[in-house]
Amino acid sequence: MEKFKQLRSTAIPLDIENIDTDQIIPARFLKATDKKGFGDNVFRDWRYDKNGNVNDSFILNNKEYGGSILVAGNNFGCGSSREHAAWALAGYGFKVIVSSYFADIFKGNSLNNGLLPVQVSEIFLKKVMQLLKNDPKTEIEVDLETQTISVIGTGLSETFEIDPYKKMCMLNGYDDIDFLLSKQEKIEAFELNNL
């Protein structure tokens, strides 16, 4: 897993609530047996119409907007557990997702793929969304070490929560498998006593 410490980038405001993982990556693209290529189809049915024509009104197709931070409405990533959603977002180039609420499974999947979910207050989210709508050049800085998200040049800043263990993993690029394997003796002892 890639390390994550700090990021400064422009951002894309996706002002829609309850974005489910079926929207992030529709089921018909889940037939692959590896993790590659999902970025091409992220938000497929919002980016393109049924005939494959680009939907100009969708924010990802707006050339004024770009960057590796996605700012999305409340309750992001609900629905299906498909980790393909995290692979698709990361594959497209996002490194941070900002929302006021994340669904549990999506949050875990993102963290397991070096994609940082930053949960902010409703008020902060509203302000950032507005700043981005007003000016696509608005830059956001996310610092994992200090758990801070700031909008450059505006004084707008907030701290965010992250599980200390997961923070350590993100900062160092570790994943859970190595940690769990280091517990093998305890796991076997548990099995002996309980199964």
Place this chain on the structure above:
Amino acid sequence: MKKTLFDKVWDAHVVDSIKDGPQVLYIDKHLIHEVTSPQAFQELEERGIPVLRPGQIIATADHNTPTVNQHLPVKDTLSRKQLKQLSANCKKNGITLYELGHKYNGIVHVIAPELGFTQPGMTIVCGDSHTSTHGAFGAIAFGIGTSQVAQVFASQCLLLKKPKKMRITVNGKLKKGVLPKDIILYIISQIGTNAGTGYFCEYAGEVFEDMSMEGRMTVCNMSIEMGARGGMIAPDETTFSYIKGRKFAPKGKDFEAKVAYWKTLSTDKDAVLDKEYSFNASAIEPMLTYGTNPGMGIKISENIPILNDRSFTKALDYMGFEAGESLLEKSINYVFIGSCTNSRIEDFRIAANFIKGKQKAEHVTAWLVPGSKQVEAQIVEEGLQDIFEAAGFQLRQPGCSACLAMNEDKIPQGEYCVSTSNRNFEGRQGQGARTLLASPLVAAATAIEGKIIDITKHLN
């Protein structure tokens, strides 16, 4: 300290705790399918890690399988490749697989309970969010991502922070025609799609105590639609008699010993939960969703609400409905009875009971998709297939089918489908398809009438 059902099962599975961090939770049973497992096998192979406990895993092919001509090679190249990959991975790692055509094949959340693989007090995971279904047996069961599938392969454990606990109590007498699906759709419409995020939910009260295992599974299945990782119902005599005699169920004295333990798995009287909701059963009526998340539900006789909210407007635009209008009399061309929510024998009995002696509306395409080969066999054995065929319905072969439209079973662009599945998200049943979630009874009635009717007026 007083404990909840959830505490009792969770605490019995903690292998280790990290200071200020997650716990190492032991996983008893792991269910896998073709879509969310290949990358996990690949990960392990690349790192040279073996599958630790293959005997605690069962696999099935369900998400990406055709529901007709299952004896023939799968037509879609990518689907065929994905299914082959599952077979190869299971063979290589010594994992039991019920592949397409096997007498135990079917939807993962239908087959594990019917084989007795799902038991009270267990921890059960699967790379599928509807794993919450198995909580109906008093198990801690939840969906996981593919990275976690790899973790369980490698260590039979997961690193998790203990979720908070909530309880939903429903007491009182249900009205006629109100099914478990209506109860859960009603609950979600009342508390919203993220009321359960960060929680494990216990369902308690007379209504769940009186419910069949099939009904309990329908309720627990949709826990994830209110954001809860899992749902649970305390095991009781209904649970024990369901399990008894099934393939993987403990036998003889072992069974008696297990039952004695399972009986201890209920929430202590004075245990404290982090959040509680309570509903009166008599307030619930047959439900229908009108929007693009499962929380956008109304009583079938009610009008769509009028809200000044962008997400609400966006959903209504997608669905082609007006705020404030009634759904009654809307013409419907597609009906789907199936999915891990409502594809068990009881669901088909309910549908058959309504359909018997009637004819399907000519313009309706109705797909009846059993949850497993065993359900399919039972439908035939009980004579339900004859009822369906006489009424103009076609029984298809088992699988997830039009619930997520990964195979050919897709609802066309712009069409409405009254569906017994669990999600009405945009495009869930096919690009541009419009889903209205309902019970098997409402779905059956829609197929007969060809339009949405107030089912309560058609009973008695």
